[in-house]
Amino acid sequence: MTSRLGLLVGGVAVVLALAPIPALVRAQGSTSALTGAVRSQAEGLMEGVVVIATRDGSAVMTSVTTNERGEYAFPRTHLEKGTYRIAIRAAGYVLPEGDRPVQVGNGAPARLDLSLQTATKDQLAHQLTTVEWWNSMPGTAAQKDLLVRTMVNCGFCHDMERVMRSRYTADQFLPVMGRMSTYAADNSSACGVGSARHCDTKTLGRVQVQSAAQVPTDERSKALAAYLASVNLSGGRTTWNFPLTPMPRPKGKATRAIVTVFPIPRQPSVIHDLTVDRQGQVWYGDSGWGYLGKLEPKTGKFREYETPQSWPDPRPGFKRIVGIQDVEADADGRIWAVTGFLGTKSGYFDPRTEKWTTFDMPAPVWAFLPAFHKGQSTTLWSTATTAPAPAPLTAFRxxxxxxxxxxxxxxxxxxxxxxxxxxxxxxxxxxxxxxxYNSNIVVVDAKTGKSRAYPTPTPNAGPRRGRADDDGHFWFGEFLADKAAVFDIATGSIREFPFSAKYMSAYAAAPDHHGGGWASSTGSDRVVRIDRNGTTTEYLMPVYYDARKVVVDPSASRTTVWLPNKNLSQLIRIEPLD
Ligand code: HEC
Structure with a gap:
């Protein structure tokens, strides 16, 4: 056992001065700080337009969505006095003069009506989500499955836009694909998304797993390269030779949520996972730069702590970064963390003493942590995937x-x-x-060590990440089936909830406190809520988001959901109004 205290104070603290949110009020009437209507010549008043407010001097983004009358309203609880820039998200439309300024005061609500213009095809290409690209592109189901249905696909580390704007021929794509496979899947986001950011050599040096890129020669890679070259801008094409088709905008209940985006003050950061403790504080791990961070949502204050010195990857010649992958708060308020993929360390940080206690795992373990249910604070399950064949997959507690x-x-x-x-x-x-891979849920009895497996109703559904509630319902994402699902441990039954579009790839799911669940979708920028009765609602986020864990705040009296946004180094909070 080793422990070391590392502390970072002051420099990274950013005060966002958000008012506390004791009772979330309906976003309308006299409780509003800013309201308006959104229209366009093409549609008149528009439902489902995401309106995004950013105060001068702050990086925090707050968003609401227009209702069926085309109206939006920011509640006073979420916008303090100040000058704001207003942006919108509605695929196919732009604000003709860009972001609009507006003054928000303490008195009567400010008003800003917006008239949107139809986007050009090039603007629309910039607005499309990765899933919208995949569903717009021509191609056979087999070609698209080749592109999408793998654990780490071309939309995993960055959006699809840079692939679609490239001019590579099939032959030229192969070395590019070889280069892509040298990057650490969960750290290369530091090299930017779309054209917004780029990779400097220092950062690139950290994200490369090995230095030498191999040009792939297998048939699958060749077929994928040929397919991508048939849909990008190669061969002198100036635009895409197919229509760009966005998903429908949010409607009804899907327009009723307040979403807040908190950028991590220290850049670059790679926030793979987060957890919310029983006081509502948000803890996150940086898998790229080795920090544990904390956000107090009530004050908007960030604070970060270095990971123990004993945690860098000791393997010679290996450039893979071993920062913090997953974090979980236990029943006593300690924050457990594991090092990145197939790391050999785990441990906990005690916020009271600000000290780490770390443990050497008996083998390199896969890096996602179990929940700590009521009373659970001392044990931790992990599995080792690298035991030499034919040794079976092993679980350690x-x-x-x-x-x-x-x-x-x-x-x-x-x-x-x-x-x-x-x-x-x-x-x-x-x-x-x-x-x-085998598409089943397995329960290992802690007392007898015996396993029992339950196949998913949809074959090859790719169960990825999930959470169990205190009554033994395990919510999980079916990545290869575009469905969220819940497994009932008592009965062994699995119920599935399909998303609205193909390739929406459910990454993770978690139970809420009302018998329903929430799920993250890779590539669609939508977060899916599943009510107790099985109805799904898809909320559109104000930003590109890279789906990871979805966490329901255990302390909040009204449902509050948090997500890490790994590729943009942000934390996202969703507060549904219903
Ligand atoms: C493991 C993470 C990762 C995956 C997976 C990934 N990329 Fe990338 N990609 C990056 C990074 C990092 C950069 C920026 C550095 C660079 O250009 O090498 C990048 C840049 C690019 C660029 C722009 C730079 C250029 O050379 O034109 C293209 C195009 C691209 N990727 C295509 C793809 C395709 C096609 C796939 C799927 C076969 C893919 N990427 C999968 C990490 C990834």
């Missing part, structure tokens, strides 16, 4: 009270490629495994 692993058991995940993407547990500390 670290017991922090004993300072060692107290359970080692094979995971009986049936199928050719046993692999738990998410290791979760129920309130009795039985381990739950989301089997990505």
């Amino acid at each position: 670290l017991n922090a009270a004993l300072g060692k692993v107290d359970v080692t058991t094979p995971v009986g995940e049936p199928g050719g490629r046993p692999f738990c993407y998410q290791v979760e547990r129920d309130p009795h500390d039985n381990m739950i495994c989301a089997g990505f």
Whole structure:
């Protein structure tokens, strides 16, 4: 056991002065700070336009969405006095003169009506989400599946726009693809998304896994290269030879949420995961630069702590960064963290003493943490995926009270490629495994070590990440099936909830406190809510977002959902109004 205190104060603290939100009020009437109507010549009053307000001197973005009468309203609880820049998100439309300024005072609500103009095809190309590109592109289902249906696809580290704007021929694409495979999947976002950011050599040096890129020669890569060259701007094309078709804008309930985006003050940062403790404080891990961070949403203050010195990747010649991948708050308020993929360290940070306690894991472990249910604070499940074949996939339970692993058991995940993407547990500390490749959910009994597997109703659904509630319902994302799902441990049944569009790739899901759940979607910039009765609502985020974990605040009396936005180094908060 080793421990070391690292502290960063002052320099990174940013005060955003957001008012506390004791009782979230309906965003209308006299409680509003800013209202207006949004129209266009093409549609008249427009529903489902995301209106984004950013105060001068602040980087925090607050957004609301227009209702069926084309009206938007920012509640006073979310906009303090000041000068704001107003932007919009509505695929196919732009604000003719760019962002609009508006003064928000303490008295009567400010008013700003907006008239939108139809976007040019080039502007629309910049607005399309990755999923909208995938569904707009011509091509056979087999070609698109080749592009989309893999764990780390071309839309994983950056958006599709840079691929679609490229001029590479099929032959030229192969070395580019070879270069892409030298990057660490979860750190290369520091090299930017779209044309907004770029990679300097210093940053690039950190994100490269190995230095030498191999030009792929396999048939799949060749077929993918040929397909991409048929839809990008190669061969002298000045625009795309197919229509760009956005998904429908939000409607009805999907327009009723306030979304706040908090940029991480220290850049570059790579925020893979976050957790919310029982006081409503948001903790996040930086997998690129080795920090644990905390945001107090009530004050907007950030504070960061360095990871222990003992955590850099010791493997010679390996440039992969081992910062913090996943974080979880335990029942006693300690923040558990694991190092990046196949790291050998885990441990916890105690906010009271500001000290780390770290543990060496018996093998390189896959890096996603189980939840800590009521009363759970000393044990931690992980699985090792690198045991030499034919050794089975092994689960370890670290017991922090004993300072060692107290359970080692094979995971009986049936199928050719046993692999738990998410290791979760129920309130009795039985381990739950989301089997990505074999498409099943496996429960490992903590007492007997015996496994029982439950296949997903949709074959090859790719269960990815999830969370169990205190009653034994495990919510998870079916990445390869565009569905969220819930597994009932008592009955072994799995219920699935399809998303509205193909390729919306559910990454993670989590239960809310009302018998429903929330799920993140890779590439669509939408977050999906599933009500207790199974109805889904898809909220459009104000920004490009890279889907990771979705976390429901355990302390909030009204549902409040948090997401890390890895590729843009932001934390996103969603407050539904219904
Ligand atoms: C593991 C992360 C990752 C994945 C996966 C990835 N990229 Fe990239 N991509 C990057 C990074 C980092 C950059 C910026 C540095 C660079 O250009 O090498 C980049 C830049 C690009 C660029 C712009 C630079 C250029 O050379 O034109 C293109 C085009 C591109 N990627 C295409 C692709 C395609 C096609 C795929 C899927 C086969 C893909 N990427 C998958 C990380 C990734």
